[in-house]
């Protein structure tokens with residue numbers, strides 16, 4: 001069991017950003033390390049995924065937020081109350097305004113279900129956000145949730161994650177998956193003075209008394225909690241146009257022969273290379289992972305999770321004393337293998 005080569009989306013994406021990032025994430029000391037305080041995009045993504053997990057259950061959506069209390073409090077503590085309000089608003093608005101539209105066209109088949117498949121000695125661990133069946137023609141569709149600052153739905157055409165997951169869904173169900181759809185969730189943007197511009201955090205009140213979400217002459221900026229009825233009412237009253245901009249859905253991404261063929265084969269080779277590096281003496285392993293410094297700073301000015309670690313020798317000697325913790329496996333198979341090792 002422990003000789004299996006396991007991979008998943010986060011380690012593939014880390015490797016594609018920078019081989020050294022992959023080393024820190026999964027290879028360092030045979031376990032991998034992650035920042036002790038999660039970065040904003042990661043924490044936000046986790047909260048939203050947890051909120052969306054309750055989509056089909058009988059759990060009333062009002063209670064969903066209660067279940068997220070702890071994560072929302074961490075978000076507020078680390079990144080400020082605006083971010084907490086935005087995450088809460090996105091989950092509420094999705095449940096109240098977007099989910100009914102989705103359920104009009106699709107039946108839910110699975111939510112965040114573990115689907116593993118093996119190819120060339122490598123096991124791919126996948127957990128699609130959602131798998132749905134189109135009510136119109138019965139075909140399977142894989143919707144994938146993505147938070148975004150600037151929407152560009154063409155970027156997903158060449159993203160291996162969607163093609164890998166479609167492959168995993170096909171293997172698990174024995175049915176072809178017709179397409180993947182990206183369901184966007186807007187994170188807004190930071191304006192002057194670091195104020196978060198997001199229609200679920202601040203809105204503008206016209207002098208006429210009408211509530212609109214863009215700045216107009218004579219408007220006054222108000223937090224959504226000041227709206228009569230607060231956030232719960234605001235997500236119901238906000239216009240459909242604003243909802244559409246906050247929750248855009250991509251064109252269908254159809255399975256691609258290139259992405260699931262040549263690009264997938266290259267991925268297999270890379271995972272086999274990393275498995276071979278794992279068998280080298282521990283002291284030498286990091287030398288087998290190259291750096292891609294153009295990715296040290298990411299979109300929006302975010303630093304790579306390992307920015308200081310790559311640069312400071314004292315951090316490398318004792319990363320657990322410098323803001324890192326051991327990585328916890330997220331998939332069932334890897335959890336089982338880790339327990340066996342211990």
Ligand code: SF4
Nearest residue numbers: 018021296304307310
């Ligand atoms: S800081 Fe730069 S070199 Fe280091 S892991 Fe991140 S992207 Fe790679």
